[in-house]
Amino acid sequence: MTGPSRSPLRGVTVIDLGQIYNGPYAGFLLAMAGADVIKVEPLEGEPLRKRGGQNLSLALAMLNSNKRDIAINLKHPEGKALLIELTKGADILLENYAPGVLDRLGVGAAVLQAANPRLIYASGTGYGLSGPDRDNLAMDLTVQAVGGIMSINGPPDGPPMKAGLALCDFLGGVHLYAAIATALYERSVTGTGRVVEVAMQEAVYPALATNLTSLHNNGGRQPPRTGNNHPAGTSAPYNVYPAKDGHIAIICVREEHWHNLLRAIGQEESKDDPRFADQWTRAKNREAVDALVAGWTVHLPKQEAFARLQAQHVPAAPVRDLVEVTNDAHMHARGMLNWVDHPALGRVVLPHSPLRFHGETRPALNPSPELGAHTRAILMEKLGLDASAIDNLVRAGVVGEGG
Amino acid sequence: MTGPSRSPLRGVTVIDLGQIYNGPYAGFLLAMAGADVIKVEPLEGEPLRKRGGQNLSLALAMLNSNKRDIAINLKHPEGKALLIELTKGADILLENYAPGVLDRLGVGAAVLQAANPRLIYASGTGYGLSGPDRDNLAMDLTVQAVGGIMSINGPPDGPPMKAGLALCDFLGGVHLYAAIATALYERSVTGTGRVVEVAMQEAVYPALATNLTSLHNNGGRQPPRTGNNHPAGTSAPYNVYPAKDGHIAIICVREEHWHNLLRAIGQEESKDDPRFADQWTRAKNREAVDALVAGWTVHLPKQEAFARLQAQHVPAAPVRDLVEVTNDAHMHARGMLNWVDHPALGRVVLPHSPLRFHGETRPALNPSPELGAHTRAILMEKLGLDASAIDNLVRAGVVGEGG
Numbered sequence: 001m002t003g004p005s006r007s008p009l010r011g012v013t014v015i016d017l018g019q020i021y022n023g024p025y026a027g028f029l030l031a032m033a034g035a036d037v038i039k040v041e042p043l044e045g046e047p048l049r050k051r052g053g054q055n056l057s058l059a060l061a062m063l064n065s066n067k068r069d070i071a072i073n074l075k076h077p078e079g080k081a082l083l084i085e086l087t088k089g090a091d092i093l094l095e096n097y098a099p100g101v102l103d104r105l106g107v108g109a110a111v112l113q114a115a116n117p118r119l120i121y122a123s124g125t126g127y128g129l130s131g132p133d134r135d136n137l138a139m140d141l142t143v144q145a146v147g148g149i150m151s152i153n154g155p156p157d158g159p160p161m162k163a164g165l166a167l168c169d170f171l172g173g174v175h176l177y178a179a180i181a182t183a184l185y186e187r188s189v190t191g192t193g194r195v196v197e198v199a200m201q202e203a204v205y206p207a208l209a210t211n212l213t214s215l216h217n218n219g220g221r222q223p224p225r226t227g228n229n230h231p232a233g234t235s236a237p238y239n240v241y242p243a244k245d246g247h248i249a250i251i252c253v254r255e256e257h258w259h260n261l262l263r264a265i266g267q268e269e270s271k272d273d274p275r276f277a278d279q280w281t282r283a284k285n286r287e288a289v290d291a292l293v294a295g296w297t298v299h300l301p302k303q304e305a306f307a308r309l310q311a312q313h314v315p316a317a318p319v320r321d322l323v324e325v326t327n328d329a330h331m332h333a334r335g336m337l338n339w340v341d342h343p344a345l346g347r348v349v350l351p352h353s354p355l356r357f358h359g360e361t362r363p364a365l366n367p368s369p370e371l372g373a374h375t376r377a378i379l380m381e382k383l384g385l386d387a388s389a390i391d392n393l394v395r396a397g398v399v400g401e402g403g
Numbered sequence: 404m405t406g407p408s409r410s411p412l413r414g415v416t417v418i419d420l421g422q423i424y425n426g427p428y429a430g431f432l433l434a435m436a437g438a439d440v441i442k443v444e445p446l447e448g449e450p451l452r453k454r455g456g457q458n459l460s461l462a463l464a465m466l467n468s469n470k471r472d473i474a475i476n477l478k479h480p481e482g483k484a485l486l487i488e489l490t491k492g493a494d495i496l497l498e499n500y501a502p503g504v505l506d507r508l509g510v511g512a513a514v515l516q517a518a519n520p521r522l523i524y525a526s527g528t529g530y531g532l533s534g535p536d537r538d539n540l541a542m543d544l545t546v547q548a549v550g551g552i553m554s555i556n557g558p559p560d561g562p563p564m565k566a567g568l569a570l571c572d573f574l575g576g577v578h579l580y581a582a583i584a585t586a587l588y589e590r591s592v593t594g595t596g597r598v599v600e601v602a603m604q605e606a607v608y609p610a611l612a613t614n615l616t617s618l619h620n621n622g623g624r625q626p627p628r629t630g631n632n633h634p635a636g637t638s639a640p641y642n643v644y645p646a647k648d649g650h651i652a653i654i655c656v657r658e659e660h661w662h663n664l665l666r667a668i669g670q671e672e673s674k675d676d677p678r679f680a681d682q683w684t685r686a687k688n689r690e691a692v693d694a695l696v697a698g699w700t701v702h703l704p705k706q707e708a709f710a711r712l713q714a715q716h717v718p719a720a721p722v723r724d725l726v727e728v729t730n731d732a733h734m735h736a737r738g739m740l741n742w743v744d745h746p747a748l749g750r751v752v753l754p755h756s757p758l759r760f761h762g763e764t765r766p767a768l769n770p771s772p773e774l775g776a777h778t779r780a781i782l783m784e785k786l787g788l789d790a791s792a793i794d795n796l797v798r799a800g801v802v803g804e805g806g
Contacts, residue, residue, distance in 0.1 A: 008589035008597070021612060028609070033585055058619040059612035128759070133733035136713065141641065142720035145652035148728035150643065153567035154630075155558060159643060160650055160722045162631055163566045164556035167574075170610035174577050179758040181584035182436055186411035186760075188591035194411070195761035202739045202757040206431070207573035208725065209424060209462040215725045216461040216751065222724045227557075228565055238544065240553065240562060247563055249548035310539065317545035319563045321625045322611065322618045325551035330536035336605045348619065354605040355582040356531070357589075358598035 005361040007034025012184065014038065015086055015093040016067060019046040021140070021166055022124045022200065023096035024063040025173030026180065030092070031066040032353035034363060038090075038378060039067040040083065042074065043400040045371045056344040064368035065350060070379070071372035071400030078398045080107050085383050088116045091187075092180055096124035096172075099134050109195045120183040120193040124176040126168075128199035143168040143200045152211045155227040171207065172200035229286065236282040236289040237261065240319060243302035247319040250293060250309065255279070257314055264312040265296040335362065342367045372402035408764045410437025415587065417441065418489055418496040419470060422449040424543075424569055425527045425603065426499035427466040428576030429583065433495070434469035435756035437766060441493075441781060442470040443486065445477065446803040448774045459747040467771035468753060473782070474775035474803030481801040483510050488786050491519045494590075495583055499527035499575075502537050512598045523586045523596040527579040529571075531602035546571040546603045555614045558630040574610065575603035632689065639685040639692040640664065643722060646705035650722040653696060653712065658682070660717055667715040668699040738765065745770045775805035 012035040016027035024039075024046075031037040041049075051057045073079040084107060087093050093112060095102060102108045109121040123129060126138020136142075144150050144162045154161025179196035187193055214223050214232040223233070228249075230238040237258075238251045252258045255278065262268050270276055270292065275285040282289050297305050302318040309316040320328075326349040331337040340350045350365055379385040379399070393399045415438040419430035427442075427449075434440040444452075454460045476482040487510060490496050496515060498505060505511045512524040526532060529541020539545075547553050547565045557564025582599035590596055617626050617635040626636070631652075633641040640661075641654045655661045658681065665671050673679055673695065678688040685692050700708050705721040712719040723731075729752045734740040743753045753768055782788045782802070796802045 006593075008585050011592075025609060029581065055620070058616040062609060062612050062615065127733060128737055131733045131737045136720070137716070137718040139654055139656065139718055141652050141654045142718055145643070145650075145720040145722045146728075148723055148725050149568065150650075150652070150722045151724040151728075153556070155561055155564065158558060159631070159645070161558065162643065162652070163568075163570070164614065164628065164634065165552065165566075165607075165610050166613050167566070167570055167610055170612075171570075171574065171577065174574065174581060174606075175757045178432065178577060178581040178584055179760070181581055181588055182411050182758060183760065185584055185588040185591060188588060189414075190409075194763075197759045197761070198757055199737075199739075199759075202734060202737075202754075203577075204568075205728070205734070205739065205754050206428060206465060206757070207568050207570055208728075209465050209573075210569050211567065212465065212725060212729065213461040215729070216748070217458070220726065222726055225567065228562070231567065240548070240565065242562070247548075247553075249544050249553070249565070251542055251544045253542065313540070315540040315542055315545055317539070317548035319548045319553045320551055321554040322551050322615060323623065323625055325549075325554075325608070325611075326615070326618075330530060330534045331605065331608070334531055334534045334602075334605075336602075336608065345619070351605075351608050354578045354601055354609070355585060356600045356602075357582070357586065358600070360597075 005359060007360055007363055008357055009033040009035040012036070012092065013090040015040055015083070015090045017093065017095035017097070019096060020048050021059065021063065021169035022173045022176065023094055025170055026094055026122070026124065026176040027067060028063045028065065029174065029177040029353055029355060030180070032363060033355060037067040038086070039064060039069045039369070041069065041071050041371055043071050043397070049371060058345060058348060061342055061345055061348065061368045062350055066363060066366045067369060068374040068378060069369035069372060069402070070375045071402065073398055074105055074107065076398050078393065078396065080105065082383070082398065083107050084112065084115055087112045087119055089382055090116070090119065091184065092120045092122060094122040094124070094176065094180065099125050099129050113193060118187060118191065118193050120180060120187065121195045122176055122180045123195070123197040124172050124200070125197070126200050128202065129197050138200060140166040140168045143204065147201050147204045148208055149204060151222065152208070152225060152231065154225050156225050168200040168204055171203040172198055175203040230283070234283050235279055236286045237293050239290055241290070241294045241297040243297050243305055244300055246302045248297055248302045248305050248316060249319060250314065250316045253315060258282070260312040261293070261309065261314045264309050264314055265293065267292060338365050340365055340367055370402040372400040375399050375401045408762060410763055410766055411760055412436040412438040415439065415495065416493040418443055418486070418493045420496065420498035420500070422499060423451050424462070424466065424572035425576045425579065426497055428573055429497055429525070429527065429579040430470060431466045431468065432577065432580040432756055432758060433583070435766060436758060440470040441489070442467060442472045442772070444472065444474050444774055446474050446800065452774060461748060461751060464745055464748055464751065464771045465753055469766060469769045470772060471777040471781060472772035472775060472805070473778045474805065476801055477508055477510065479801045481796065481799065483508065485786070485801065486510050487515065487518055490515045490522055492785055493519070493522065494587065495523045495525060497525040497527070497579065497583065502528055502532050516596060521590060521594065521596050523583060523590065524598045525579055525583045526598070526600040527575050527603070528600065529603050531605065532600050541603060543569040543571045546607065550604045550607045551611055552607060554625065555611070555628060555634065557628050559628050571603040571607055574606040575601055578606040633686070637686050638682055639689045640696050642693055644693070644697045644700040646700050646708055647703055649705045651700055651705045651708050651719060652722060653717065653719045656718060661685070663715040664696070664712065664717045667712050667717055668696065670695060741768050743768055743770055773805040775803040778802050778804045
């Protein structure tokens, strides 16, 4: 596949006020697509810098590759003025502070877009910039609770359980990127920027499609949690089965998969067992189905069971732990995962972007910057300040320098 | 906030070959941002149409609002020719078939972009279009297994557990939309389309940031699953607590939150308890912390407990079930959720898009079309066919008409 080798967002400048996961992930996707992303942090650093105590959080390194970094005190009048000047030359400002925080600081969307009508102002929040719950405190955990995720996650006999990953933050963050990219396209037509916003609570709702379908089919009453079984209880085999050295997930979508599975496990005579006649009947006799399958998987290493099922075209996958995932040969071969010598962390695996543009020579992965590492360079390059002016700003506590 | 009232993707035409969740969600986001999205289905309908047996799946209605629908037999030479003609006038073709399927049908990216170099061709798959695992069978369940999600989800004393929602499909789908919007912007600069692709396995990796950080901080050995506790075990309170009528999630990020919590629950004397001196000490004495908090929550309805904690600025949220979520006054007030009279389903709640563009008059929500509902209209409008030509195509089994 041929095509231009430039990155799609080359020439786009981003002011990234993101913190923790949500905003920074949007900024990360922008940076890896070729934008010049300037991460703006308070003089003491964004909250994620402090999470690891003395050690830099790996998460900070994962989400801030290929960004430059400037430390600005936005509570100082001169700091606000610097931010406004920087956004005048920018295409995008993104932030995930609570609603109204930047407005109260005097650097909200209205001020910034008055100075630069082409600016796209992007806000990521828990509940959005309007509505009765706007000001509820939002973290991944609370959005999982109020958004319905906990109600459908976990084993049938236990309490509601949060999903083990920060999915509200990340579903919110990638939607925020999506809104930004859309507004960039629109600006190419209209010449004008937009305020775009994404609420984490809204970003997770569509992902509940299976569960909401079960609710609907159950007459509007919520079915019990189903753990590793199908959320609607209408499919078997559909489970995580024990292997000699771990677990393997197996799912039969079509009848053909079931017949293939019986061949793989040497149980072809069960093809005519009336308990297993079709998907619906098997789902009703789930325990017998699972016993049959587990009786085979439990004697094999998960990779061996997977290989045998794959050879028969049965959808299956070994359950892998994070050590296996970070060393995944496939994702390393594709350049999604990379061994990087990070100045603060040593040799670690860091991701590139899940967005892939054929024909592009992908930007090399640059480790996340230290706090304020590019303060001086950015103020010179973008605002034309000279060394003594910058010295004065540092002394006055308006900006901070790292490195 | 003033701004143009047109939708950002007005004038953009999309051929949506998506099926089930991943592709259709990308198409849904395009439709709700104002694009003209033409859903192309096989004559028998896409797989999700058949999932509910006689009843339409609510998921199909959730993901196909505001699309038009044409049924084309892509195994018929004339069907292929029709698809190629349609894409000549389109900006985007998206699909989430397994790698190589459309190439083998003769309507892959190379053929379509040769006919229309401005076409953006978007592929959503489990593992991507390259690499050793490219052809592994991918469903949400198998990607959760192999992608590491199951390894960090579930209670500490149980097996690895899939997350209760189809998060690989949806993280994949929104990333696919993101890649498409990026390529649309790029095309406004270069004039040329791209092949863009997203692998579900790659789309979920960054969302494991907290868990990968725990792995790193634990010397590269995977820590045990933590259920409702903090994934790194470094924070308390951080849990789901029992209430009189359900559960409530509570998290204290800063010391101030802990002091506020003690005030809210009438335990201010515990402020000086050495077991609770700071976040780290509390995490070590998690059971005592949780007993103190649960001793208060268990006597209150979850909404009442939430109101009292919120009044003291403690991050908390009631754990809500899907009935509560679909009736959420906040999301209804914001127009994210809408009561819609769906022709096939009756009165149901359907989502608008999580992408919000200030100043836009959002498109009204049009219920998902029947299979082939717009076959005739689209063939007339886009390809200029007359009634008898379309009759012939229907008779020859090249296209199907619904409604």
